[in-house]
Amino acid sequence: MFVIGERINGMFTDVKKAIQAEDPAPIQELAKRQIAAGANALDINVGPATTDKVGAMKWLVEVAREAVDVPLCIDTPNAQVMRVGLEAAGGNAIINSTTGEEERMAEVLPLAAEFNCPVIGLTIDAEGVPRDANGRMEIALRLAAACMEQGIAMTDLYIDPVILPVNAMQAVPEEVLKSLGMCKALSDPPPQTILGLSNVSQGTLYRELINRTYLVMAVANSLDAAIMDPFDDDLMEAMITTEVLLNRNVYCDDFIKAYRR
Amino acid sequence: MFVIGERINGMFTDVKKAIQAEDPAPIQELAKRQIAAGANALDINVGPATTDKVGAMKWLVEVAREAVDVPLCIDTPNAQVMRVGLEAAGGNAIINSTTGEEERMAEVLPLAAEFNCPVIGLTIDAEGVPRDANGRMEIALRLAAACMEQGIAMTDLYIDPVILPVNAMQAVPEEVLKSLGMCKALSDPPPQTILGLSNVSQGTLYRELINRTYLVMAVANSLDAAIMDPFDDDLMEAMITTEVLLNRNVYCDDFIKAYRR
Numbered sequence: 086m087f088v089i090g091e092r093i094n095g096m097f098t099d100v101k102k103a104i105q106a107e108d109p110a111p112i113q114e115l116a117k118r119q120i121a122a123g124a125n126a127l128d129i130n131v132g133p134a135t136t137d138k139v140g141a142m143k144w145l146v147e148v149a150r151e152a153v154d155v156p157l158c159i160d161t162p163n164a165q166v167m168r169v170g171l172e173a174a175g176g177n178a179i180i181n182s183t184t185g186e187e188e189r190m191a192e193v194l195p196l197a198a199e200f201n202c203p204v205i206g207l208t209i210d211a212e213g214v215p216r217d218a219n220g221r222m223e224i225a226l227r228l229a230a231a232c233m234e235q236g237i238a239m240t241d242l243y244i245d246p247v248i249l250p251v252n253a254m255q256a257v258p259e260e261v262l263k264s265l266g267m268c269k270a271l272s273d274p275p276p277q278t279i280l281g282l283s284n285v286s287q288g289t290l291y292r293e294l295i296n297r298t299y300l301v302m303a304v305a306n307s308l309d310a311a312i313m314d315p316f317d318d319d320l321m322e323a324m325i326t327t328e329v330l331l332n333r334n335v336y337c338d339d340f341i342k343a344y345r346r
Numbered sequence: 347m348f349v350i351g352e353r354i355n356g357m358f359t360d361v362k363k364a365i366q367a368e369d370p371a372p373i374q375e376l377a378k379r380q381i382a383a384g385a386n387a388l389d390i391n392v393g394p395a396t397t398d399k400v401g402a403m404k405w406l407v408e409v410a411r412e413a414v415d416v417p418l419c420i421d422t423p424n425a426q427v428m429r430v431g432l433e434a435a436g437g438n439a440i441i442n443s444t445t446g447e448e449e450r451m452a453e454v455l456p457l458a459a460e461f462n463c464p465v466i467g468l469t470i471d472a473e474g475v476p477r478d479a480n481g482r483m484e485i486a487l488r489l490a491a492a493c494m495e496q497g498i499a500m501t502d503l504y505i506d507p508v509i510l511p512v513n514a515m516q517a518v519p520e521e522v523l524k525s526l527g528m529c530k531a532l533s534d535p536p537p538q539t540i541l542g543l544s545n546v547s548q549g550t551l552y553r554e555l556i557n558r559t560y561l562v563m564a565v566a567n568s569l570d571a572a573i574m575d576p577f578d579d580d581l582m583e584a585m586i587t588t589e590v591l592l593n594r595n596v597y598c599d600d601f602i603k604a605y606r607r
Binding site for chain 1: 512516517523546550551552555560563587590593601602
């Protein structure tokens with residue numbers, strides 16, 4: 086599993102304050118600590134911290150890049166902010182994200198080709214998020230076709246079938262599980278799969294329990310990557326154990342410690 | 347999920363001592379507490395407590411039956427002990443178990459027909475446990491055919507594809523997951539599926555973590571029932587959450603408490 090740490094996001098108070106004060110220390114500490122906790126990449130999202138999205142993204146990416154050399158996942162719906170983030174990352178970035186809408190794909194996919202970096206494609210179109218797995222796959226196919234046209238390799242496309250809060254839409258988690266498996270039949274080689282995990286538990290009482298339970302199911306259903314909280318030890322342990330039980334990591338008696346070392 | 351409490355088993359010291367002293371109190375307390383913790387049925391296994399398997403099974407079943415009116419899962423490889431247990435249970439029992447060997451099926455399946463109770467069929471034959479899911483399915487088919495011959499409904503056959511400790515056979519957990527799904531394509535209606543869950547973590551350092559992680563994956567792969575420890579709160583919560591995420595139990599903010607009430 087490819088873990089993208091979710092914590093550098095202006096919706097968190099500590100990050101918001103650091104952006105507003107232009108104080109690099111909390112950001113760089115969050116960057117290093119997430120990697121130490123097992124993240125393979127870091128999501129970078131300005132969030133609601135400021136109206137100067139371009140300036141804030143440039144600053145945030147530069148600050149994170151000084152601290153770590155892992156892929157930075159530039160998280161913005163705005164193509165101009167995206168370009169600034171990709172430039173500041175100096176290569177080694179992931180585009181987060183495009184939807185399946187023609188306009189958005191036309192803006193974002195050329196950036197993936199220009200900067201030669203993977204791109205996350207959300208299964209959303211002008212009508213929003215489809216109700217079921219089949220609807221998600223229709224959009225996934227459009228995303229895959231548009232990437233092929235741009236010369237973007239399927240292994241550089243991360244399909245995100247968009248998990249919604251279980252308390253609002255209780256049929257969605259199973260449809261998303263189905264979608265993950267169906268993505269693997271889209272092409273050969275298939276696209277990768279990704280989820281913004283924490284969304285499944287938005288507004289619920291047992292957030293961590295729901296997150297880790299859903300992650301186990303998703304990993305067992307072909308999930309390749311997740312944007313998630315690497316500081317949640319129970320979540321990380323559930324993920325590691327799932328990979329051992331699926332024979333993707335070698336078992337040793339102390340496999341939890343071995344993974345985290 | 348149909349939870350069969352695993353705790354009334356002579357391999358546990360408290361149960362062993364109670365059997366040897368013919369003291370009903372600890373057994374009856376274990377019976378009631380397992381039901382209160384969420385078990386739907388109770389496994390009853392004399393284990394290594396005594397050489398008088400027949401007498402001990404009769405006593406153990408009678409004592410448990412006095413305390414609770416749920417199905418008692420008579421757990422013995424010996425057909426004579428099985429008959430005594432089924433008689434003592436006074437109906438409302440589950441046979442645990444037959445293998446796919448002709449001799450064993452010929453002894454055990456007529457008891458299922460005679461006592462009109464479900465039977466657990468292990469995917470084991472004279473050569474032991476098959477290496478992969480296909481091998482398990484060959485034996486499952488033999489079990490299903492033999493049940494049909496005896497007039498046992500497919501919904502009364504619980505196929506157990508035999509999970510082995512992950513530290514010894516790391517490819518097995520995934521083969522068993524595949525088997526669970528394949529069981530559902532065996533017939534229409536299909537047989538039910540069951541696992542002796544704790545076996546997956548036998549001899550490992552993180553038993554509870556492995557048990558609950560595997561249970562989540564198994565439930566998401568068509569597992570209907572498990573022999574497991576209802577006193578393991580994290581395990582029960584993982585199971586309940588899985589069912590909510592699969593839309594099998596209705597979400598409410600306090601779904602954990604609602605389920606256990």
